[in-house]
Amino acid sequence: MLLIGFLLLxxxxxxxxxxxxxxxxxxxxxxxxRESMGLDKPVWLQxxxxxxxxxxxxxxxxxxxxxxxIEEIGNxxxxxxxxxxxxxVWAVPLGILLGTLAAVRRGQLLDRVIMAFxxxxxxxxxxxxxxxxxxxVGTALELxxxxxxxxxLWSLDGLRHIVLPAVTLGGVFVGPVARMTRTALLDVLGAxxxxxxxxxxxxxxSVVMHHALRNAMIxxxxxxxxxIGFLLGGAVVTETMFAWPGVGRMAVGAITSADFPxxxxxxxxxxxxxxxxxxLVDVLYAMLDPRIARx
Amino acid sequence: xxxxxxxPPRQGGEARYDPAGDMxxxxxxxxxxxxxxxxxxxxxxxxxxxGVSLTIRKGETLGIVGESGCGxxxxxxxxxGLIPRPPGEIAAGQILFEGEDLARKSASELRQxxxxxxxxxxxxxxxxxxxxxxxxxxxxxxxxxxxxxxKAEARMRAVEMLKLVRIPAPERxxxxxxxxxxxxxxxxxxxxxxxxxxxxxxxxxxPTTALDVTIQAQILELMRDLRDRTGTAIMMITHDxxxxxxxxxxxxxxxxxxxxxxxxxxxxxxxxxxxxxLGLLGSIPKLHVEEERLATIEGTVPNPYSMPTGCRFNPxxxxxxxxxxxxxxxxxxxxxxHRSACWRAPLEEHVL
Numbered sequence: 001m002l003l004i005g006f007l008l009l010x011x012x013x014x015x016x017x018x019x020x021x022x023x024x025x026x027x028x029x030x031x032x033x034r035e036s037m038g039l040d041k042p043v044w045l046q047x048x049x050x051x052x053x054x055x056x057x058x059x060x061x062x063x064x065x066x067x068x069x070i071e072e073i074g075n076x077x078x079x080x081x082x083x084x085x086x087x088x089v090w091a092v093p094l095g096i097l098l099g100t101l102a103a104v105r106r107g108q109l110l111d112r113v114i115m116a117f118x119x120x121x122x123x124x125x126x127x128x129x130x131x132x133x134x135x136x137v138g139t140a141l142e143l144x145x146x147x148x149x150x151x152x153l154w155s156l157d158g159l160r161h162i163v164l165p166a167v168t169l170g171g172v173f174v175g176p177v178a179r180m181t182r183t184a185l186l187d188v189l190g191a192x193x194x195x196x197x198x199x200x201x202x203x204x205x206s207v208v209m210h211h212a213l214r215n216a217m218i219x220x221x222x223x224x225x226x227x228i229g230f231l232l233g234g235a236v237v238t239e240t241m242f243a244w245p246g247v248g249r250m251a252v253g254a255i256t257s258a259d260f261p262x263x264x265x266x267x268x269x270x271x272x273x274x275x276x277x278x279x280l281v282d283v284l285y286a287m288l289d290p291r292i293a294r295x
Numbered sequence: 296x297x298x299x300x301x302x303p304p305r306q307g308g309e310a311r312y313d314p315a316g317d318m319x320x321x322x323x324x325x326x327x328x329x330x331x332x333x334x335x336x337x338x339x340x341x342x343x344x345x346g347v348s349l350t351i352r353k354g355e356t357l358g359i360v361g362e363s364g365c366g367x368x369x370x371x372x373x374x375x376g377l378i379p380r381p382p383g384e385i386a387a388g389q390i391l392f393e394g395e396d397l398a399r400k401s402a403s404e405l406r407q408x409x410x411x412x413x414x415x416x417x418x419x420x421x422x423x424x425x426x427x428x429x430x431x432x433x434x435x436x437x438x439x440x441x442x443x444x445x446k447a448e449a450r451m452r453a454v455e456m457l458k459l460v461r462i463p464a465p466e467r468x469x470x471x472x473x474x475x476x477x478x479x480x481x482x483x484x485x486x487x488x489x490x491x492x493x494x495x496x497x498x499x500x501x502p503t504t505a506l507d508v509t510i511q512a513q514i515l516e517l518m519r520d521l522r523d524r525t526g527t528a529i530m531m532i533t534h535d536x537x538x539x540x541x542x543x544x545x546x547x548x549x550x551x552x553x554x555x556x557x558x559x560x561x562x563x564x565x566x567x568x569x570x571x572x573l574g575l576l577g578s579i580p581k582l583h584v585e586e587e588r589l590a591t592i593e594g595t596v597p598n599p600y601s602m603p604t605g606c607r608f609n610p611x612x613x614x615x616x617x618x619x620x621x622x623x624x625x626x627x628x629x630x631x632x633h634r635s636a637c638w639r640a641p642l643e644e645h646v647l
Binding site for chain 1: 488
């Protein structure tokens with residue numbers, strides 16, 4: 001990931017030294033700057049040096065604001081985590097609920113309606129959904145703000161500001177979660193231990209919640225974990241659309257203004273988050289499945 | 296009331312069951328009358344059970360034998376009220392349990408009975424327990440549900456049940472998850488779950504098939520012991536005639552969704568009166584006779600969507616006559632307590 005991020009920025013036909021030196025700089029000044037930045041060295045050596053700095057948590061300085069990249073990330077990571085959590089906190093339970101209803105009513109009208117919505121949700125581009133929300137809820141009805149972060153989440157204004165971005169980002173996640181839940185649950189509902197539970201005289205609702213869903217959570221968590229990468233991508237779009245001061249928007253800004261160290265840092269932090277989330281998923285496994293916990 | 300494993304069997308040995316039958320209690324514990332279970336699919340209607348009648352008296356163990364697909368498991372699931380609807384359906388007949396017709400009961404009424412007055416153990420101990428709950432919780436669940444007791448009380452009884460099915464260190468094992476137990480232990484846990492509410496009837500669907508032979512013997516021994524101790528009637532479904540000989544009082548032989556023969560164990564083994572039973576008995580390997588090949592029944596089970604007319608066994612039957620191909624034989628008494636659905640019974644008249 002580090003390498004890909006690095007190489008992607010290498011192939012961009014913009015010379016960082018030219019950008020940094022400004023339009024009035026002489027070629028000699030640009031050359032001097034290039035040498036001081038180490039850009040005259042071979043690409044592989046640049047990468048090795050970059051790796052060495054990353055390992056010391058030195059991600060360089062932003063070429064635009066001259067603040068440390070690590071500091072910029074520190075300022076933007078909070079809002080991003082906030083937005084991701086605000087999206088997941090409603091999208092995952094709703095997806096699981098819809099998927100469960102669909103599985104229990106398999107083949108019936110409710111199942112078909114839920115699955116139709118889920119397909120629509122999966123196919124819907126996130127920016128389109130966001131724009132629709134901005135147009136109708138934001139500007140036409142003026143119900144909710146759609147620009148920026150209104151303050152800390154525990155304040156009313158903060159809460160009002162996060163609704164639209166969180167609905168947008170979570171909205172594209174409900175469909176996949178519902179589909180996964182339905183598939184996983186249908187699989188589990190045919191299991192022998194579900195028959196055992198029924199043979200004990202357990203009521204159907206409890207059979208589904210207590211016996212089936214608990215087992216179905218293992219594949220659901222796996223798939224949700226894998227889909228988090230997709231959600232990170234969605235966060236970049238959503239943050240840009242709603243002027244949300246997060247890592248995603250910062251990354252887009254850094255790339256458009258050719259702020260290489262900042263862009264590299266943003267890509268790096270997104271990659272690290274993805275890995276961290278996958279580790280979290282593995283921890284969740286152990287909590288859900290005693291066969292893994294005791295191993 | 297709880298079980299006390301130290302106390303002697305209530306009436307000792309097999310004395311609880313009176314093979315002659317209690318004349319004052321002619322209805323029996325479970326009486327299935329002309330049961331028909333159909334499954335509807337795109338290819339048509341599959342009559343898995345087609346007019347089966349059988350009776351289990353209090354404390355009696357009835358064996359049901361037959362090949363895979365003969366309808367023995369479906370009969371059991373129908374008694375439990377566990378036929379999946381759709382595609383399944385109880386198309387006709389009555390299931391009288393202690394005088395009440397289970398075929399007419401609502402789902403919630405059936406839930407009151409399942410796991411309480413009738414319970415069931417299944418073939419696959421490896422997959423029949425829920426992997427994410429401890430065995431203690433799984434035993435306690437049924438106890439809390441049917442006996443309306445609290446968590447602590449249910450847990451205590453669960454420990455007792457584990458002791459009853461002879462699981463060592465039950466106080467420790469109760470917090471184990473199923474994957475920590477062997478196949479034999481898991482089947483013991485299944486038996487503990489089934490017996491936790493002291494059912495009047497225990498349905499055992501091939502409880503030993505998936506286990507290796509030594510464990511099979513242990514489980515059968517345990518079941519016999521618990522039966523004698525508790526007086527629970529057992530419907531023992533199997534394709535293993537050895538299991539029947541070990542445990543059952545009477546046997547029902549099923550073929551293609553119908554009862555072929557019904558007799559006491561001794562009568563069935565000594566004097567089978569249906570050609571299919573004869574074939575089944577012929578396929579048991581004998582230690583004292585040297586045989587090149589085991590006897591087999593020629594042909595295969597009929598296609599459920601195109602049953603032969605007349606007797607369903609006629610295409611495979613060495614005794615078949617013209618009548619067998621035209622008219623289905625009713626189950627009729629060959630001797631007191633011994634019934635056979637064969638036009639040619641008693642068979643010895645036709646053997647040279």
